[in-house]
Amino acid sequence: MCEQFITVRVGQLPGTIQTIKAPSPADVKSVLAKANINPSGYELRLDSVRCDINTKVADGQTILLVKAIKGNCLS
Numbered sequence: 318m319c320e321q322f323i324t325v326r327v328g329q330l331p332g333t334i335q336t337i338k339a340p341s342p343a344d345v346k347s348v349l350a351k352a353n354i355n356p357s358g359y360e361l362r363l364d365s366v367r368c369d370i371n372t373k374v375a376d377g378q379t380i381l382l383v384k385a386i387k388g389n390c391l392s
Contacts, residue, residue, distance in 0.1 A: 323376035327352045329359065330383045345380055346370040360385045 321341045325348050328334030337352050345368060349356055359382035361368050374380065 323374065325374055325376070326379040327354065328381060329354060330381055334379070334381075339374070341376070343374045344370070345372045345374060348374055348380055349382075354382065356382055358385075359383060 322338045323341045323343055325337050325339060325343070326334050327337055327348055335352060337348055339348050339351050345356075345361055345363065349370075356370065361370065361372075362381045362383060363372055363374065364378050365381075
């Protein structure tokens with residue numbers, strides 16, 4: 318049986334985005350490990366939608382790690 322792979326774009330912002338081939342099925346955690354990226358201190362986004370480390374990833378998706386921005390609170 319042949320192992321199937323997916324292609325995922327991954328990167329930290331600001332920074333560069335790289336393309337990773339990962340065995341399918343994959344989750345955010347396994348793709349970040351393959352890309353040697355530590356998610357600590359970053360907000361995770363999968364195709365611009367906030368996600369967590371266990372979110373499943375499909376072929377062609379993009380994982381971005383963005384610094385959480387602290388803003389003013391409106392009360």
